[in-house]
Amino acid sequence: MATAFPSHDETRAEMARLVEAAVKTADIAADDELIVRDPDDGSAVASLPQQDHRAVEAAVTAASTADVPLPLDERIRILEAVVGIVSAEFDVFAHVIMSEGVKTIREARAEVDRCIETLKLSAEAARTVAGQLIPVNSTRRLRAHTGYYRYRPLGVVAALTPYNDPLNLVAHKVGPSFAAGNHTILRPDERTPVSALLLCHAFWRAGTPLPQLQIVLGEGKTVVPPLVSDPRVRAITATGGQRLRREIERVAGARRILLELGGVSPAIVTRDADLALAATRLADAARGAAGQNCLHPQAVFVERPVHTEFLRLLSEQLEKTVSGPKADPATDMGPLIDTAAVSRVDALAADALDRGASPVYRGPEALSSLHRPLLVLRDVPGDARLWHEEVFGPVTATRPVDDLDQALALARGTSGLQTSVFTSRLDTAATAAAVLPHASVVVNDTDTRFDGMPFGGDGSAGLGREGPSFALRELSSVQSVHHNQPIERHLPR
Template sequence: MNANQSTFQAQESLTVYAPFDGRVVGHVPLSTAADIPVIMEKARLGTLDGKQMSRTERARILNAAAEAIAGQIDTFALTIANESGKALRQARKEVARCINTLRLSAEEAKRVGGEIIPFSAYQGSENRQGYFTQEPLGIVFAVTPFNDPLNLAAHKLGPAIAAGNAVILKPSGLSPLSAQKLAEVLWKAGVSPNQLQIVHGDRSVITGLVQEKDIRMISFTGGTSTAEAITQIAGLKKMAMDLGGNAAVIVMADSDFELAVESCVSGSFWASGHNCIGTQRILVERSIYEQFVGRFAELTRQMITGDPTSDATDMGPMISEDQAKRIETWVSDALAKGAKLICGHERKGSIYSPTVLTDVPTDCKVWSEEVFAPVVSIAPFDSFDAALAEANGSECSLHAGIFTRSLETALKAADQIEAGGVMINDSSDYRFDGMPFGGFKYGSLGREGVKFAIQEMTQPKVICINR
């Protein structure tokens, strides 16, 4: 038993089940609202540990954690596949991204600095000189979802530690094992159990911690409704929120056709569609529309669904049978309103087959809301301006994409699409862990991406010398 767990020895445990077949894949200790005073007292002590730790030591710890995970990639990948249903080949890529996230955090730990302030540029301050530093905020409360259980946790913990903060992580109860393993690696690398705590519990734990006055920042990745509830009770705290998306990808007739099709198939069905930047709406120039739909459906039908722990599997289950039933209902509703089914729309337990729709009315949920499922809608367009307007039709917008060989067209899309990122000759489902990540409109507050998360997790402190 590690030091973090030993505080709550009498607690019950949370049982974690595999979404594919329902078997038990692990347990984690449960916290309750009654534990919050102890959690907070440890976190207050952890702020001293973080602030006093040199940048060199922060970097060493994060690099050591990255190396430790690199030595057990398959173990971490199997944990991801078992608890979240992500296909094993994709899970390995998530582990590789986690390693990169920690290494990026280690590099940025060395760069958390400040600037010289030119006080003498202001009349009356000629005899003053000084600078500002970037200081830790204090205690960060981080909440992560089930879909990328390892790397999204790394995107909270890596920057928080690099910045010198104490951090309390609450991962999804559906897939907490990967985050628990990550925390254990970080403790072993040298992070104190006060500076980093991981808590597992129900909504009362989240609510109680959100309301704690000494927590200076909430970093949340998840659904909009939960985010709204958090903001209503949090009080005066910094917020960073990575919420939903409804990504559009535009495919021009002059694009690299096979690249566009293959990228969009991957972007639509990666992680069983549990992907906030997953490709959901594909807008195809009419002259290639029929060809595109045919080839897209051909590649989709070739996908192998089933046991996520098998290397042969392209797509595993959804996170639960309830979620598979939910999207089954959404698609049935679209079909009843006139949408055309090209392939898919078959459910076996928690597995919902990759589904392609056309002629979808824009008032259907599968078009207008985030599906978070392996469902994609394809529609033709005649006017590029109309395609841009349709791409901007969602109230939340993390990423978008466009395929074209025209630099002018690409730059016009980059300028006019309202999204946190515009991927040119990539689907919406591209993210490098060092880039700023977040949404426009109702999709986010603040930005993730290691360097940018550290900026969110620090505060400037001015030092002025009157000589």
């Protein structure tokens, strides 16, 4: 069935109206201008105030001196109201994601769906994440005592979000923090701030007081250091790369930190796998968001007996990729975000080729300077940067392996959030899950994240877990309460 998409001009006009209303509601002002541009063609998407360290200071002061958080029932009501607003303005949000970022209109609409789900899960977490009565009287010395613990707001939370999922990852930061009762200061990537601004506007329209949710619009180098270094900020929740990790680690101190950093997510294709399924799923992952996805399996280890056939099927699937403007519903893959991203992707691909890798598939010539063709490489040497550095682009490195043990050993040497394992054997899947160190193991698929599950990484891939109920706990203070007499004494008989 064909999908009817709204007029580009209509949604653009509604977006402009909502952006103006959001800036006015939050009273955002600055001396400089932040021009948000569409990486597809360089056209201006929006003009916003570009704030600096003074806005950060004002936001942290307002948050740290604000009144007590909204009552729990009111927070739940607001989250549910925001679900309604985003659903009603679905087409505008999809248009914004597509216009300012790297996603096609179909990918953008899928992200709005996920944002709605994340907000619903945040409301449900607010209802269900609770403390517990502790049987302190199970020990003789406390037989006359009663105890319990409960979750309380942590305080001021700094939320930093990237460009590749400019709406749903904002929901993953703001939703749980708001559900926990914190005062959140959001700093979205300066290349894709409009989606975040409009989601904040939905919260404000639903009744959220400004001190409980604020947004800072500005360049990362200007606003991130003063935000994450302010001692009044009790927690930092962030998604980004290794440079952001180093900045946060430098100033973190004794604060709550929740990081999702990505890495090289591998995939394993065994000799008993459904090769057509593996090729289809890995092709979809390669072109999704032009490879700008922290779950993109850029390192693929294939058992030698099926290596050649798998590459043939993968190339066959990639050949079906439709290139074109992001606004065209038929388009499968958009551009990279900027020239720095192009330089990184080109450098990692060139490094592998210089070291002896061979191209198996190379897509058509790029549509613009920010578009890069799909590239699949075979026989990539072990010292190539592609095995150890996240490419964040449409490049896939492959390598034949002798058996499952070798594949698992190589996958264990990567640092990503997830491993995909393609196999028809349940024992192989169970062995992989037991052996692999990655925080997520997906069998016979790639990016299948359910937003309610724990999500994150360990070591260089991250710290802590997202997913609304898990993030709510991470961004809460746990208070223990002890009574030196049984509560039952005060209950009516």
